[in-house]
Amino acid sequence: MTKPVLILGGGPAGLAAAHSLGAIGRESIIVEKEDRLGGAPIISGYAKLVPTGEWAKDAIGGMVTRVQKNDKVTVKTGATVTAFDGEPGAFTATLSSGESLDVEAAILCSGFTHFDSVNKPEWGFGTFPDVVTTTQVEQMISSGQGVRCPSDGRKPKRVAILLCVGSRDRQIGREWCSKICCTVSSNMAMEIREELPDCHVYIYYMDIRTFGLYETKYYWRSQEEFKVKYIKARIAEVTSDGEKLIVKGEDTLVKRPITIPFDMVVHAIGMDPNVDNPTIAETFGVDLEEHGHIGSANRYGGMAQTSRPGVYVAGAATGPETIDDSIAQGHAAAMAVLSSFESVMEQTA
Amino acid sequence: MTKPVLILGGGPAGLAAAHSLGAIGRESIIVEKEDRLGGAPIISGYAKLVPTGEWAKDAIGGMVTRVQKNDKVTVKTGATVTAFDGEPGAFTATLSSGESLDVEAAILCSGFTHFDSVNKPEWGFGTFPDVVTTTQVEQMISSGQGVRCPSDGRKPKRVAILLCVGSRDRQIGREWCSKICCTVSSNMAMEIREELPDCHVYIYYMDIRTFGLYETKYYWRSQEEFKVKYIKARIAEVTSDGEKLIVKGEDTLVKRPITIPFDMVVHAIGMDPNVDNPTIAETFGVDLEEHGHIGSANRYGGMAQTSRPGVYVAGAATGPETIDDSIAQGHAAAMAVLSSFESVMEQTA
Numbered sequence: 240m241t242k243p244v245l246i247l248g249g250g251p252a253g254l255a256a257a258h259s260l261g262a263i264g265r266e267s268i269i270v271e272k273e274d275r276l277g278g279a280p281i282i283s284g285y286a287k288l289v290p291t292g293e294w295a296k297d298a299i300g301g302m303v304t305r306v307q308k309n310d311k312v313t314v315k316t317g318a319t320v321t322a323f324d325g326e327p328g329a330f331t332a333t334l335s336s337g338e339s340l341d342v343e344a345a346i347l348c349s350g351f352t353h354f355d356s357v358n359k360p361e362w363g364f365g366t367f368p369d370v371v372t373t374t375q376v377e378q379m380i381s382s383g384q385g386v387r388c389p390s391d392g393r394k395p396k397r398v399a400i401l402l403c404v405g406s407r408d409r410q411i412g413r414e415w416c417s418k419i420c421c422t423v424s425s426n427m428a429m430e431i432r433e434e435l436p437d438c439h440v441y442i443y444y445m446d447i448r449t450f451g452l453y454e455t456k457y458y459w460r461s462q463e464e465f466k467v468k469y470i471k472a473r474i475a476e477v478t479s480d481g482e483k484l485i486v487k488g489e490d491t492l493v494k495r496p497i498t499i500p501f502d503m504v505v506h507a508i509g510m511d512p513n514v515d516n517p518t519i520a521e522t523f524g525v526d527l528e529e530h531g532h533i534g535s536a537n538r539y540g541g542m543a544q545t546s547r548p549g550v551y552v553a554g555a556a557t558g559p560e561t562i563d564d565s566i567a568q569g570h571a572a573a574m575a576v577l578s579s580f581e582s583v584m585e586q587t588a
Numbered sequence: 589m590t591k592p593v594l595i596l597g598g599g600p601a602g603l604a605a606a607h608s609l610g611a612i613g614r615e616s617i618i619v620e621k622e623d624r625l626g627g628a629p630i631i632s633g634y635a636k637l638v639p640t641g642e643w644a645k646d647a648i649g650g651m652v653t654r655v656q657k658n659d660k661v662t663v664k665t666g667a668t669v670t671a672f673d674g675e676p677g678a679f680t681a682t683l684s685s686g687e688s689l690d691v692e693a694a695i696l697c698s699g700f701t702h703f704d705s706v707n708k709p710e711w712g713f714g715t716f717p718d719v720v721t722t723t724q725v726e727q728m729i730s731s732g733q734g735v736r737c738p739s740d741g742r743k744p745k746r747v748a749i750l751l752c753v754g755s756r757d758r759q760i761g762r763e764w765c766s767k768i769c770c771t772v773s774s775n776m777a778m779e780i781r782e783e784l785p786d787c788h789v790y791i792y793y794m795d796i797r798t799f800g801l802y803e804t805k806y807y808w809r810s811q812e813e814f815k816v817k818y819i820k821a822r823i824a825e826v827t828s829d830g831e832k833l834i835v836k837g838e839d840t841l842v843k844r845p846i847t848i849p850f851d852m853v854v855h856a857i858g859m860d861p862n863v864d865n866p867t868i869a870e871t872f873g874v875d876l877e878e879h880g881h882i883g884s885a886n887r888y889g890g891m892a893q894t895s896r897p898g899v900y901v902a903g904a905a906t907g908p909e910t911i912d913d914s915i916a917q918g919h920a921a922a923m924a925v926l927s928s929f930e931s932v933m934e935q936t937a
Contacts, residue, residue: 255891255920262927263612291886298888305889407803416803446795452879452907454756454765491841530801537640538912539647540654542604542919558801563887564913570891571604571919578611 243268243313244576245332245345247320247519250278251562252554253348254302255569261311265577268313268340269306270320270332272515276303278350279555280562286380286430288562289422290456295381299562319515323523327549327579344549344576347533348569349519351510351555354405354413362401363477363504369484370477370504373400373420376427386431386438388503394435395502399486400424401474402444406509406559415530417509418559421448424507425457428467441468441499443488472497477504510559523550532558541579543572551575592617592662593925594681594694596669596868599627600911601903602697603651604918610660614926617662617689618655619669619681621864625652627699628904629911635729636779637911638771639805644730648911668864672872676898676928693898693925696882697918698868700859700904703754703762711750712826712853718833719826719853722749722769725776735780735787737852743784744851748835749773750823751793755858755908764879766858767908770797773856774806777816790817790848792837821846826853859908872899881907890928892921900924 243266246253253269254276260267273282277299280288285295306312315334322333323345332340356364356372363370368390379386388395402424406417421444428440447469449458461467474488483500490497512531513519520527526546528534533556536544543551553572554565592615595602602618603625609616622631626648629637634644655661664683671682672694681689705713705721712719717739728735737744751773755766770793777789796818798807810816823837832849839846861880862868869876875895877883882905885893892900902921903914 259920259923259927262923291888293886293888298886302888414804414808415801416799418800446797448795448797448799450765450797450799451767451909452764452877452881455763455879459763493843494841528801530804532801537642537647538915539640539642539651542916560800564916566887567891567913567916567920570923571608571916574608574611574919574923578608 242341242343245270245320245330245340245342246348247345248278248348248350248556249276249303249314249316250348250350250554250565251280251299251302252350252556252565252569252572253278253346254299254306255566256346256348256553256573257306257312258302258309259570259573260576261306261309263577264311266311266313268315268342270318270334271314271316272319274317276306276314276316279353283353283374284378284381286377287426289419289426290453290563320522330549343580344551345523346543346551346553346572346576347519347523347525347545347556348554349513349515349533349556351512351559352514354508354511356404356506356508358411359404359506361476362404362474362506363484364506367477367479367484369502370506372506372508373423373427374508376505380430385434386503393502395438397439397501398431398441398503398505399499399501400428400440400442400505400507401486402442402507404506404508405511407445413509413511415559416448418448419561420507420509422453422457425449425461425467427505429461429465432465432467439468441470443470443472443474443486445471470497510555513556523547525550525552528558530558532556542575543568544575591690591692594619594669594679594689594691595697596694597627597697597699597905598625598652598663598665599697599699599903599914600629600648600651601699601905601914601918601921602627602695603648603655604915605695605697605902605922606655606661607651607658608919608922609925610655610658612926613660615660615662617664617691619667619683620663620665621668623666625655625663625665628702632702632723633727633730635726636775638768638775639802639912669871679898692929693900694872695892695921695925696868696872696874696894696899696901696905697903698862698864698882698905700861700908701863703857703860705753705855705857707760708753708757708855710825711753711823711855712833713855716826716828716833718851719855721855721857722772722776723857725854729779734783742851743787745787746850747780747787747789747852747854748848748850749777749789749791749854749856750835751791751856753855753857754860756794762858762860764908765797767797768910769856769858771802771806774798774810774816776854778810778814781814781816788817790819792819792821792823792835794820819846859904862905872896874899874901877907879907881905891924892917893924
């Protein structure tokens with residue numbers, strides 16, 4: 240194999256794939272539409288990551304630096320792929336700059352798009368300044384500013400985190416679960432309690448999905464050590480009495496309406512398919528699955544295959560995914576590319 | 589790198605790691621304590637896998653065959669590792685046979701142990717023959733026998749699947765969530781309804797954790813297409829009236845006691861740490877995490893590291909894990925081993 244592998248997207252999955260290929264001497268080219276590498280954790284300014292507790296700028300930033308130092312990896316930022324022709328082992332990618340690249344294969348690590356809370360207007364985002372998203376709270380924490388009410392900069396005394404905003408919601412065409420918001424929200428609740436010990440934090444949920452070992456580390460720890468309160472509820476609306484935000488809904492465990500005042504309401508926003516997926520699918524000639532994520536096939540024989548031979552996919556491009564699993568899939572996709580070439584070489588030997 | 593990599597365990601993670609190493613010309617030795625490869629999906633006779641719907645014997649069986657045909661992979665079944673000395677790049681492993689192996693590194697893919705339902709006696713397993721486990725139902729399906737009541741071979745008309753048996757249960761020292769039982773149970777409920785269209789299937793749950801895209805494919809589909817009923821309940825006991833099994837508990841949504849008769853009750857058993865973990869930890873000199881799984885470190889810099897340099901871990905050895913993620917982690921761990929040697933080589937060059 241002499242030609243490089245094209246990696247679309249420089250987030251956790253793409254960085255892992257490039258590192259893996261570089262580690263065994265294979266070249267890759269990362270094409271990233273943003274002006275820098277790192278994907279959502281860097282571009283959106285995440286704070287401490289689940290489950291390691293490392294700061295995103297260190298953890299993912301370290302992956303970025305490692306790739307930038309690797310002379311087997313070429314990085315093209317502010318660029319997209321406009322055409323992808325050919326066949327496995329002999330593809331030609333055309334970039335938005337007009338540049339043309341000869342590549343062996345492609346790995347789509349194009350990630351997701353954060354749900355835009357304005358699409359859930361009855362929950363107050365866009366209407367009340369102190370209704371914010373998990374991403375905004377991540378930024379408050381990672382910037383060092385601390386968790387403050389945007390309206391007047393005060394420290395909130397009562398915060399509600401609403402789960403499943405843009406997830407598990409058929410009314411707005413998002414039937415899927417976004418997988419990691421429950422755990423991220425538990426983690427965020429603890430961070431808020433740590434910074435503001437007098438602040439009460441409530442999490443409104445449908446089901447708590449702190450799967451695997453997250454159960455102990457996030458769900459139980461947040462309740463027992465940090466006194467975070469969990470309310471199983473169906474939320475009707477978020478309004479204001481002029482002074483406080485009011486979360487109205489029904490506690491589905493006691494079947495009673497509940498109306499609670501808060502200083503700040505946080506939308507735990509879900510993971511939409513990347514808004515660019517229709518274009519990516521057309522350019523690369525790959526199928527999308529029913530919700531608009533990039534379809535991935537059987538993973539027993541060949542990890543990370545799409546519907547087009549020679550084009551692979553990894554990470555949140557396939558659907559809501561954790562950072563850890565995105566990284567594992569990035570490495571695995573790199574292996575899938577290499578092992579497919581071994582097969583080709585054996586067949587032609 | 590001239591010496592092979594030791595892979596402990598020949599389940600999905602170990603098979604993936606061996607394949608990846610072999611695909612780029614590196615040798616590995618799989619040491620498997622059972623008499624054949626395949627891990628839980630093969631040894632325990634799983635039926636159709638989540639989420640592909642492929643039969644375990646084809647999907648994982650195919651991974652076994654691929655590894656067996658790979659001349660870079662040596663397989664030692666019916667064997668364990670009794671000592672592991674040395675340092676990265678120069679370890680010596682001693683096997684139970686007395687054989688000694690020089691290896692570069694080790695990847696622990698030693699998986700989990702199914703929870704033994706006799707440890708939850710009030711839920712009827714071991715007392716009533718028609719109280720079975722998800723593994724037993726998998727075997728009924730994969731053997732072609734079909735889902736039948738063990739007591740008399742009749743087709744059940746009413747089946748209850750109880751989630752979180754050996755998971756999220758502090759009373760019996762299993763605080764963690766086993767991650768995939770919700771989805772596996774939704775899948776099994778659909779398989780039962782497909783084989784026995786007259787059979788009513790109920791799933792008793794605490795939280796439904798069909799995360800990510802499983803939400804649509806399993807949770808919603810099982811309800812809408814297959815009319816599986818979900819009951820949020822706290823289960824008190826499983827008894828018998830001499831004819832039917834009786835599941836007693838409290839419906840936690842309506843706060844009422846519920847007592848429902850069934851022909852068959854299925855325990856959705858959780859994933860315990862491998863019973864061999866204390867021995868494995870001592871032999872390989874690695875730390876276990878708080879629940880007894882093999883501890884894995886930061887995954888941004890080096891995927892799959894344990895507390896001992898040169899010893900890696902992948903799959904359910906680290907905690908409850910899906911087959912897919914175990915496979916991705918197996919591939920990723922292989923990459924981590926390779927990339928660690930690149931670093932070593934660069935440093936010594």
